[in-house]
Amino acid sequence: MGEAGGVPLRVVSYNIHSQRDDTAALAAVVRAARPDVVIVQEGPRRFRWRQKSATLAESFGLVVAAGGLPALGNLLLTSLRVQVVGTRCQRFPLTPGRHLRGAAYADCRVAGARFTLAGSHLSTDPAERQAQAAELKRGLDAATGPVLVGADLNEGPDGPAWATVARGLTDAAVAADAADRLTYSCADPRRRIDALFVDPRITVVDYDVVDTPQTRRASDHFPVLVDLLLPTTG
Template sequence: MTGPDGSRTGGVPLRVLSYNVHGQRDDTAALAAVVRAAAPDVVVVQEGPRRFRWRQKSAWLAESLGMVVAGGGLPALGNLLLTNLRVRVTRTWSQRYPLTPGRHLRGAAYAECAVPGARFVVAGSHLSTDPAERPGQAVLFKQELDAVRLPLIVGADLNENEGGAAWRTVADGLTDTAVAADRADRFTYSCGDPRTRIDGIFVDPRITVVDYDVRDTPQTRRASDHFPVLADLLLPATD
């Protein structure tokens, strides 16, 4: 059943896509087509623009995907949050993890948002490929997540699967949308040789997981080296 605002009984629908876009180094037309076809309300981007003219590049990326920039970019070291016009962004902030000499800086992006009938926070991060520094980054990310009081949605490339310490740290107390939908066997990386699930969407237990998908199509295999992860959610209605 749906209410007069289009929401399902007992919650407000929200579609979230988490996507490592590989620095837009692949087929950008395919990338745009993939995201537009998914019609998400929120896109959590990893490996978005983070260097020279990052604001313009972020705006161009958002426009190509049919979205607008909500937050992130250089302050969040390439983690970018995009929304459609249904979503109102009320506050944003970014986080940077300590630099390990010889490694890339990593960080996270956050946005407090509202849709008709509900409020929520969305967060995105991309943890290190270095197994020595990744657990520490996960702890810092989790500390920031734990401070959030609104219903929380997390999209991340954790660079390890659910057996890893960093994954367990981030997922603790949250619902893994793939597990909730009984689809944790769907690999997210790599498009050329799918072999592991290192990308995930995690949600506050107050949020209902309606559906989950890893989009594996000829277009997604051209668009990036990661498959996009899509979750249909029901947010708790605002009192």
């Protein structure tokens, strides 16, 4: 059931470093958060990616909604509370000699609310990153429901790619007065390059960058944990 003002949704956005670190700690971190959705960057994208994605989702207590290889490692996972009604993947134009990048989208419903979940991971190259941000923004603008997008932007809030993606959306960290919380790296936190942006109709209730001994073992990025209230659609 919805609460006064909207339907609650708990979101984790997490670059899991291709599961190169402590995978038991990774699973424990996500399970402890009890999310409704997890937006994964650097998820399985190569050989046996479907099986690996399903195994990852199961370790979190979730199911695969969208992404994986078609979205170049961007993976959307949901609890059974969330109904997924449509999915799509986006690949950004390839710059020769660089890594392929893309985005995953899932149109979802939960307890009388609808929303479009999206996830992406932009390039480390500034020029390429800006072009990818424009492509991602076009994908977000095509969404049919209120958008919430989690991304590793590989730049901070003062960068042009960040500004492109954020345009017209709410930065959850700013809304929660927590923009000073750094997300990268776990070994030496100096930058906020991982973000969750939401449609202005979505209320940001709480925001956290989870910094614990477990998260420092689980990945090279800290997870972003956000509680939202979604507008009901009747």
